[in-house]
Amino acid sequence: MMEVTPLDDWMARRMHASGMPPGAGPERYQLERIRETVGYARTHSRFYRARLAHLDPSSIRSLADVARLPFTYPGDLAAGFADLLCVSPREVERIVTLSTSGTTAPPKRIAFTAADQELTVDFFHHGLSTFTDRTDRVVVFMPGAAEGSVGDLLRRALAKLGADATIFGPISECGQALETLFRSRASCVVGIPCQLLALSRYARSRVPAKPVRLKSVLLSADYVAPAIISALEASWHCRVYGHYGMTEMGLGGAVECRARAGYHMREPDLLFEIVDPGTGAPVKDGEFGEVVFSTLTHRAMPLIRYRTGDLARILPGPCPCGSSSKRLDRVRGRMHEAVKLEDGQSLSMADLDDALLGDPGVSAFSAELETGAERDLLRLTVHPVREPADTARWAARVRTIEPLDRLIRRNRLDLEIVRGNVPFFTTGTAKRRIADRRKASAGRVPARGTPFTFAE
Ligand SMILES: [Zn+2]
Incomplete structure (x- = not known):
């Protein structure tokens, strides 16, 4: 049952x-x-x-x-x-x-x-009890230094559950984060999807003899690509749960x-x-x-x-x-996060996550759209888990996004994949988005068109 x-x-x-x-x-x-x-x-x-x-x-x-x-x-x-x-x-x-x-x-x-x-603490307390109890040791990779921050409210909720909590903060460097997981003998982790993905891939490539085993992982604060869930479940032998919330709600909103x-x-x-x-x-x-x-x-x-x-x-x-x-x-x-491409189609970070993060060689990436000499240029800076970086394979993955591929084939968009040189770079706590640095030009961006396409 x-x-x-x-x-x-x-x-x-x-x-x-x-x-x-x-x-x-x-x-x-x-x-x-x-x-x-x-x-x-x-x-x-x-x-x-x-x-x-x-x-x-x-x-x-x-x-x-x-x-x-x-x-x-x-x-x-x-x-x-x-x-x-x-x-x-x-x-x-x-x-x-x-x-x-x-x-x-x-x-x-x-x-x-x-x-x-206190109402948010109450929600976190009962929501976390889905997969956490007093026997757990939980590491929170979310901001927690300030009183009333999400990490602080999670700490108070975990105390009500009787679980042991370590508030680490967002991951900027994977080595120290992994060390904390080992040292605290964590059974549960709460964090930001792309940061935990980068951490899991770092752990597998650097310390393969010491596999991380967790009971559960809670992802929050950003779009959760299915590829992230399957990668975390496979490498940490855990169940992944999702939480949806925003500051305006008092940080907590809904949980699986x-x-x-x-x-x-x-x-x-x-x-x-x-x-x-x-x-x-x-x-x-x-x-x-x-x-x-x-x-x-x-x-x-x-x-x-x-x-x-x-x-x-x-x-x-x-x-x-x-x-x-x-x-x-x-x-x-x-x-408002999606960017409009030349033919009126939209492209979001979620589309790129779905295409790219399933590749076990990708640690993290960022995306920017620029005005090129002839046409728009989509540049992806991809941080590899280890060398050599296979930029051709990544480009092929990105081109599985059909509207994007169509524009490239018709010479109306250039795609550039750059190997990131900050290994295991992660992107802070801000929601990730495609940086649109195109020069404003009324002729380029169609004023009308379907605002958004929903992919299931
Ligand atoms: Zn249910």
């Missing part, structure tokens, strides 16, 4: 604690919380007071009515920090400043109270169960929707669109219908683990 996600029990306890009558479903709990949030935000923030002036919270009669509320955009967080804040500054425990990558837009700022952070067939959502604290990125209209379960969420319990800076820019879908039907709660599919990528 498959173990049902521990988040079901957790939701039931949270519903009970909030005074829900026995037999009431999660929808009723979420409906009451969203009404409360709308009322609270309208009373305490200038932003929502203006935005929701004419809305009576009791007119929200079902979760479908939530689609009538206006969206909140990332730009609102940059422009209106003070207007969005619902508590006095002395009640704020942590403020996170996020630069909007690739643009000169002002940074987003998000605030949390101590209670808001033992069935690993979609992400169970953090339903007590967040209401998720999927909308058409163009029209903003809700899409049916099973259809891809943009992830939108509302916070249900946050006090410092509640967000109503926040547009994440992430692409995913709700998986229809019950989970094989036995839970009937809805699940979010693996996030396919970020809408």
Whole structure:
């Protein structure tokens, strides 16, 4: 028998604690919380007071009515920090400043109270119990130096589980990270997908006599290519689980169960929707669109219908683990991260990950798009696991991306593969993206065309 996600029990306890009558479903709990949030935000923030002036919270009669509320955009967080804040500054425990990558837009700022952070610890505690218990020694390769950072909240959650935790921080050098794995006799690891891939390939090539054996690995903070999951499971003999979250959610959002067939959502604290990125209209379960969420319990800076820019879908039907709660599919990528190629097709880092990371000789890579003399140039800097570097093989892999290959064959795009000379280079904690350094030229980039293609 498959173990049902521990988040079901957790939701039931949270519903009970909030005074829900026995037999009431999660929808009723979420409906009451969203009404409360709308009322609270309208009373305490200038932003929502203006935005929701004419809305009576009791007119929200079902979760479908939530689609009538206006969206909140990332730009609102940059422009209106003070207007969005619902508590006095002395009640704020942590403020996170996020630069909007690739643009000169002002940074987003998000605030949390101590209670808001405690809710995330509670979610991490129950989410981690899917695959972690008091017998485990966990190494966290995520930032943890600052109080309230993801590593710090994970440390507090692991303490509640009684597990031993080492907060290492992001991996910048594989040797030291591997040494920590051995020294702590780790059984579980939490980290960023491409960094753990680089670490596993480093370990196999440098210390083959001392294989790493782990029980479980949790990946977070970026697109997870299937190639990364299979490579980690094969080399570390572990099960790989995925977590989806962003700072705006309070860092925690959804996590896979033992069935690993979609992400169970953090339903007590967040209401998720999927909308058409163009029209903003809700899409049916099973259809891809943009992830939108509302916070249900946050006090410092509640967000109503926040547009994440992430692409995913709700998986229809019950989970094989036995839970009937809805699940979010693996996030396919970020809408604004994809670059437009000359014929209007889009290319994302996720496409390149899928094509390239299955090669056991690749440790990591970065990508940039430039204006060449004749045509655009896509340059990939690939860091090999060991010499010799087989750039021809890598080029062949990249050309399995069909629209890219078509442009190359028609002489409308050049592909250059450069061998990286920083061995086992990894890319920090920022989400990876294709650096678009093309000169702006209205004639080159088509203004219209299908915004995004969804590959399954
Ligand atoms: Zn499940």
